[in-house]
Amino acid sequence: MTFTIPIDNGDSVKTAEADSQRTLYPYVTGTSIVAIKYKDGVLMASDMGGSYGSTLRYKNIERMKAIGKHSLLGASGEISDFQEILRYLDELVLNDNMWDDGNSLGPKEVHNYLTRVMYNRRNKFNPLWNTLVLGGVKNGESYLGMVSMIGVSFEDNHVATGFGNHLARPILRDEWRADLSFEDGVKLLEKCMRVLLYRDRSAINKLQIAKITEEGVTVSQPYSLKTFWEFKAFNNPTAGAEGSW
């Protein structure tokens, strides 16, 4: 039983004996993020759920946040680690502003920073348990990338995390085009989110869609999607074979 002395260095309380830390498993988790590039920039969608194991415990969690003037970060996975990443990025943006040189961090830079953070934590066997989606627009160039908890990082025209990998990406591969309008982009994302709502147990019917263009970042108000249950086959599915499902 060792007595540990807290050292307050302003940011966090560390113990005198540096305990070998490792995140073993996530507690409060967010499910899929889906994002696409479109004509004027990037669109990203996520629901507002925070699951605690199988319980849909929190229903008002914002999993997409603006970073600086040009980027939007969406996260799935452990929410406490996402909150910590936002603190790191806050410091990054603050230091960038303090230079007061007219420059501002763009999505490429933020994505690179996050990749380094995630990969280095992975090397220490203490990952931040998130899959991050970073989208942004700077100087007319749209950018969309992803970093996983093991530091795998890449850019693409459309990305998805978690269940979205399996359910949304096939839809996006089929229906995405470079010149999508805002309306078509939103409809495409909503198609993906609806499928996720039907088929992902940890999805909830309360979502937000965020838009990043040269003008800036906007996150929509929370809203719900209508779902369809009127297939005839849904009415009496076991009529001919009692006990089946």
Add this chain to the structure above:
Amino acid sequence: MDLNLDAPHSMGTTIIGVTYNGGVVLGADSRTSTGMYVANRASDKITQLTDNVYVCRSGSAADSQVVSDYVRYFLHQHTIQLGQPATVKVSANLIRMLAYNNKNMLQTGLIVGGWDKYEGGKIYGIPLGGTVVEQPFAIGGSGSSYLYGFFDQAWKENMTKEEAEQLVVKAVSLAIARDGASGGVVRTVIINSEGVTRNFYPGDKLQLWHEELEPQNSLLDILNAASPEPMAM
């Protein structure tokens, strides 16, 4: 049935924090168990951090006590430096700091509630892992599993102080009825601009639920009451 008296003290618990029009009401049961044995049947799980901020503790009794002790200490110094009462947000953030940075070692879920002049009454939930979630109401502990449906139906915005306290007492009482790890009395703490009020509701002051019977002194009283005697009006 193995009592396992060496098991760590854990507060199975039901804890609740609810905002109302003017402040917050915090509520909790009073059972602390060591394995299957009830080590303390009248614990106080609603702990003071500052004059205006309290925390409901659940999970490991030791972990939640030591975390709240540290935060009380930090907040005390912070209040002196700041020259005015600490805000609920700062209190919640200090708890988060300890909960997040020691996530591998701690097993405690906390609900921070209080009143400050900037934001009024606020409730912050801090579950395992160290996530902070500001909520209009929060539930925690093992007994909370039985309350999700209840709150989905019974919660409404802008309740009065009396409505809020009644809701909390009812909820803790319902959880105690079904959760073996929760029990004892219902304690509430009401915090608003005027100050702090502590209340205590022993089992016999609570409403009876399904399959619960009116407590008696003895079977003999029942038998005597049943025999044909003229009813005294």
